[in-house]
Amino acid sequence: MMTTESSLxxxxxxxxxxxxxxxxxxxxxxxxxxxxNDADWWARVNRxxxxxxxxxxxxxxxxxxxxxxxxxxxxxxxxxxxTPSLQRRGHASRLVATAVVHAKASGCEWLHVDFxxxxxxxxxxxxxxxxxxxxxIRLR
Numbered sequence: 333m334m335t336t337e338s339s340l341x342x343x344x345x346x347x348x349x350x351x352x353x354x355x356x357x358x359x360x361x362x363x364x365x366x367x368x369n370d371a372d373w374w375a376r377v378n379r380x381x382x383x384x385x386x387x388x389x390x391x392x393x394x395x396x397x398x399x400x401x402x403x404x405x406x407x408x409x410x411x412x413x414x415t416p417s418l419q420r421r422g423h424a425s426r427l428v429a430t431a432v433v434h435a436k437a438s439g440c441e442w443l444h445v446d447f448x449x450x451x452x453x454x455x456x457x458x459x460x461x462x463x464x465x466x467x468x469i470r471l472r
Contacts, residue, residue: 343394343423347434349386355393363413382407382438385430387414387423394418397427399434405441428459 353373361368377384380400387395395414401407409431414423435443446466447455455461 343387343389345385345387345426345430347385348383351386351393356396359393359396359413359415362415383434385427387427395423395427397431399431407435407440407443409445425458
């Protein structure tokens with residue numbers, strides 16, 4: 333596990349950091365504006381993910397990004413989130429940058445991300461992704 337801390341007051345980032353389902357469910361509900369649920373995030377990320385980056389501020393889970401993968405050279409960012417009170421301070425960019433470092437160190441050649449148009453400046457501008465054509469089929 334890698335911990336990154338730039339100063340005592342900065343949130344701490346950790347690759348594959350421990351978390352409780354209740355705290356990640358609460359963060360996801362807050363960031364994506366839905367009712368909290370009882371998803372088993374711990375089982376999900378341990379089964380399907382290369383890793384994840386957690387962010388803690390004074391011990392509380394305040395940020396997260398999931399790095400899913402195909403078991404080979406492709407990794408995929410999912411669920412990038414930072415609690416609203418800490419947004420627009422560069423924390424999400426730090427989460428993504430940490431994910432990039434670890435995906436590359438794991439042997440991945442590609443890191444993919446899908447995003448809605450209003451997030452283009454973040455992913456393409458702030459995080460260094462290159463815009464590509466992609467396809468999507470809505471299943472539900």
